[in-house]
Amino acid sequence: MAVPLSTAPFASSVCADAARFARVAGCLARRCDADVLLPGGSGPAWSAGWAAFAPTDELEVTAATTPDDLKHFAFDKPGLVLGFLGYGFGLHLRGVRSVGSTRERLGHLRRYAASVRFDPVAGRLEWSADEPALAAEVQRALAQADQRTGPLGPLLQGPTGPVTASLGREAYEAAVAETLAHIRAGDVYQLNLSTLLRMPVPAVDPAALFQHLTRQRPAGFQALYRPPGMAVVSSSPERFLQVRDGRVLTQPIKGTLAFERFAAGLVERLRDSPKEDAELSMIVDLLRNDLSPHCTYGSVKVERHKAWFRVGHLLHLYSDVVGELRPDRDALDLLLDALPGGSVTGCPKSTALELIDALEPHDRGVYCGTVLALRGPRELDSSVAIRTAVWHEDRRELSYGAGSGIVVDSDPAREYLETMAKARPFLQWAKR
Amino acid sequence: MRVLLLDNRDSFTRNLEHLLVAAAGADVTISAHPQAADVAAQRWDLVVISPGPGRPCDHPGYGPWIDGGTPLLGVCLGMQILNEHFGGTTEPLPGCVHGRAEPVEFLGRTLRVARYHSLHAATVGSGLEVLARTRSGIVMALRHTERPLLGFQFHPESFLTEDGGSLVHSALCLLGLR
Numbered sequence: 001m002a003v004p005l006s007t008a009p010f011a012s013s014v015c016a017d018a019a020r021f022a023r024v025a026g027c028l029a030r031r032c033d034a035d036v037l038l039p040g041g042s043g044p045a046w047s048a049g050w051a052a053f054a055p056t057d058e059l060e061v062t063a064a065t066t067p068d069d070l071k072h073f074a075f076d077k078p079g080l081v082l083g084f085l086g087y088g089f090g091l092h093l094r095g096v097r098s099v100g101s102t103r104e105r106l107g108h109l110r111r112y113a114a115s116v117r118f119d120p121v122a123g124r125l126e127w128s129a130d131e132p133a134l135a136a137e138v139q140r141a142l143a144q145a146d147q148r149t150g151p152l153g154p155l156l157q158g159p160t161g162p163v164t165a166s167l168g169r170e171a172y173e174a175a176v177a178e179t180l181a182h183i184r185a186g187d188v189y190q191l192n193l194s195t196l197l198r199m200p201v202p203a204v205d206p207a208a209l210f211q212h213l214t215r216q217r218p219a220g221f222q223a224l225y226r227p228p229g230m231a232v233v234s235s236s237p238e239r240f241l242q243v244r245d246g247r248v249l250t251q252p253i254k255g256t257l258a259f260e261r262f263a264a265g266l267v268e269r270l271r272d273s274p275k276e277d278a279e280l281s282m283i284v285d286l287l288r289n290d291l292s293p294h295c296t297y298g299s300v301k302v303e304r305h306k307a308w309f310r311v312g313h314l315l316h317l318y319s320d321v322v323g324e325l326r327p328d329r330d331a332l333d334l335l336l337d338a339l340p341g342g343s344v345t346g347c348p349k350s351t352a353l354e355l356i357d358a359l360e361p362h363d364r365g366v367y368c369g370t371v372l373a374l375r376g377p378r379e380l381d382s383s384v385a386i387r388t389a390v391w392h393e394d395r396r397e398l399s400y401g402a403g404s405g406i407v408v409d410s411d412p413a414r415e416y417l418e419t420m421a422k423a424r425p426f427l428q429w430a431k432r
Numbered sequence: 433m434r435v436l437l438l439d440n441r442d443s444f445t446r447n448l449e450h451l452l453v454a455a456a457g458a459d460v461t462i463s464a465h466p467q468a469a470d471v472a473a474q475r476w477d478l479v480v481i482s483p484g485p486g487r488p489c490d491h492p493g494y495g496p497w498i499d500g501g502t503p504l505l506g507v508c509l510g511m512q513i514l515n516e517h518f519g520g521t522t523e524p525l526p527g528c529v530h531g532r533a534e535p536v537e538f539l540g541r542t543l544r545v546a547r548y549h550s551l552h553a554a555t556v557g558s559g560l561e562v563l564a565r566t567r568s569g570i571v572m573a574l575r576h577t578e579r580p581l582l583g584f585q586f587h588p589e590s591f592l593t594e595d596g597g598s599l600v601h602s603a604l605c606l607l608g609l610r
Contacts, residue, residue, distance in 0.1 A: 183528065183530075183550060184524060184528060184550055185486075185524075185550065186485065186486055186487060186524075186549070186550035186551045187485045187486055188485060189530040189531065189548055189550075190530065190531075274532070277531075277532075278530055278531035278532050279531070280531075281531040281532075281546075281590075281591075281592055282530060282531035282548070284591060285443075285444055285447060285531070285546075285587075285589075285590050285591060285592070286443045286444075288446075288447050288591060289443050289444055289445065289446040289447050290443075290446075292446035292447060292449065292450050293446055297450055297453045297454060298450065298453070298454045300447075300450060302591045305591075342443070347443050348441065348442050348443040348444075348483075348484065348485050349443045350441045350443075350485075351441070351485040351486075407530060407531075408527070408528040408530055408550075
């Protein structure tokens with residue numbers, strides 16, 4: 001059932017396709033610093049697109065922020081909330097370590113005075129604004145979206161420095177070897193090991209970076225989010241959790257094949273690999289577990305196993321795990337207890353989180369957390385924040401994490417190459 | 433039926449809870465530590481020891497539960513804990529098997545069951561008998577010959593397991609609860 005977008009005095013709706021919404025969102029991102037969720041790609045995608053601007057309320061998430069604080073912010077008033085919760089906030093919720101040790105932002109949420117919603121199924125764009133000036137901005141964006149846009153300006157500004165990795169090839173492969181020893185000892189079955197790439201960049205144009213990334217690699221869960229002092233530019237292919245009318249859906253991705261030239265046989269090669277099959281199956285069982293505390297008994301099911309899609313130069317396997325949200329629970333109960341998502345931790349999760357904390361020299365920050373859209377207690381969509389660039393104004397630095405799921409038959413050299421394949425867009429920016 | 437599910441910080445515990453509710457209509461309580469006094473003081477129809485990371489020696493405190501007389505099912509690590517309690521040993525499983533299903537003959541039926549283990553019951557404790565093995569001889573199920581104690585090395589709660597509900601039903605029969 002459609003929930004009214006808002007009680008805003010200025011609202012309207014028009015027909016639009018995905019390409020037009022992308023142009024409208026691009027205009028609003030450039031002119032009004034809008035935060036944007038853009039559905040795209042060939043696999044799972046945001047169930048609705050959003051471009052929202054003129055923030056009215058903000059919540060800076062800290063170690064002192066409780067689940068109740070988040071619920072008050074998100075649910076006390078109707079309307080859209082966008083934002084992110086970092087991997088570190090998930091660690092904090094799981095009690096893995098004191099968050100005092102991280103300098104990374106734990107999360108940030110916002111409400112807005114103006115927003116545009118794109119419904120890909122109905123092919124409609126609905127917008128609302130609290131003030132005439134904001135309504136005029138939306139109308140200007142709608143008009144400009146029909147004009148041809150020029151080429152993108154520079155994405156990164158000023159002299160940039162070389163890319164450094166928290167775990168270079170040798171260190172990454174050594175950490176994979178150490179992970180394999182833990183797997184053989186029975187501490188974990190699977191562990192997602194990442195490296196964090198960093199590049200000194202004096203300034204960025206977040207809207208241009210977002211447009212470049214989404215043109216280059218149109219993933220299902222593209223997002224641009226700009227809290228003060230930061231820009232999150234995400235091209236994630238992976239859904240974390242969706243709640244719609246009480247129905248819960250998660251779509252974990254595991255099993256990856258990098259290729260230079262697509263060929264039909266590649267899909268069979270990926271689907272028939274016992275290693276990739278096991279990697280996905282473990283995470284499916286883990287996600288079933290993570291849905292179960294807040295879903296009705298008997299409702300948690302695997303509806304599609306080993307579906308596939310292609311994004312850029314990568315093929316991925318994923319599954320649909322569904323459930324019915326218990327009537328006495330809300331979307332944040334589910335999300336906060338499942339954070340960080342199982343596909344970026346490993347299994348069993350609590351041991352995997354501790355081992356990752358010991359093996360990785362970096363804080364994951366936004367990377368491997370979640371970008372989310374909430375509208376009331378039982379309407380949520382969220383991505384796993386992978387393939388995500390983060391610009392830190394204070395450090396004048398752009399970072400990008402890339403990881404790989406390590407299982408007992410993983411080859412360290414191959415896993416390192418997989419992380420580099422995932423970091424390809426970032427490495428290409430560095431060369432521009 | 434009141435079931436106490438003792439959780440070893442595992443990521444499949446909630447799957448086990450849902451299976452016990454669906455297959456046996458159980459009223460399941462999950463407790464994070466075997467020595468928690470508030471759960472020890474109550475009466476349970478069945479105690480279940482969850483899977484979990486590490487070796488049995490990393491998870492002490494189960495002795496009173498195993499010897500307490502309440503029917504008990506151990507899954508994966510839980511089976512290994514049961515086995516070591518009676519003097520059996522746990523060793524690394526060459527190659528490890530994680531997230532794979534294979535056919536195992538159990539009580540006259542062949543079912544595909546999910547395996548997640550790096551370790552296995554290398555020698556079986558005194559008073560225990562093996563009910564199922566893989567084709568290569570790895571212990572997949574064992575029970576005590578005189579007491580209501582049962583262990584599954586495989587994971588009945590996995591979506592990879594064929595008919596997990598019937599495995600719960602078999603367990604309840606073997607433990608004298610059906």
